Amino acid sequence: DTGVSQNPRHKITKRGQNVTFRCDPISEHNRLYWYRQTLGQGPEFLTYFQNEAQLEKSRLLSDRFSAERPKGSFSTLEIQRTEQGDSAMYLCASSPVRAGETQYFGPGTRLLVL
């Protein structure tokens, strides 16, 4: 019984470069979420999918951010033209479809933009 996995765990990049993160949810979970956590803060919602459909996007998700879940399984989060303000921990979570279900989180990808 594997949990949510994320790759890479750490990413260092230079400002202006593109980066892509991957999340593999718990296999029977239909919903997949992306959150961002900056130092000293709680995680903040970015977007979520139910199967392959992206159902909601936060205003935090600028045009430089795009997320996909093409086959309703794993998801990718891409940041184009990274900025130093993008430095954060990017967390992925998954849950079953029913309302109010617990979201189980992966280990996160820590991004540092130089």
Add this chain to the structure above:
Amino acid sequence: AQKVTQAQTEISVVEKEDVTLDCVYETRDTTYYLFWYKQPPSGELVFLIRRNSFDEQNEISGRYSWNFQKSTSSFNFTITASQVVDSAVYFCALLRGNRDDKIIFGKGTRLHILP
């Protein structure tokens, strides 16, 4: 507006002491869910408990206990006989029922258990 407030930014206690982490939430919904997560230094958020708004029964799990009081909009977490391994950041969180799927987190309380 939905909001979660964890007024205690950082707490330090000596091992074996009891410690209570406070959480106050705001919501106008009648159906909602409350959570506590633990984030150790490794960074992964570990689920501890989920409570729905219709169940005010307090819960105990080993050394952990939770006190849910709708009258004061609080969902406090107590660790009894704390251990060094309890050192982490603890987040209280709110999920609106039937309308929303994004969890709203508090800013967290960093707990140091001193040997």
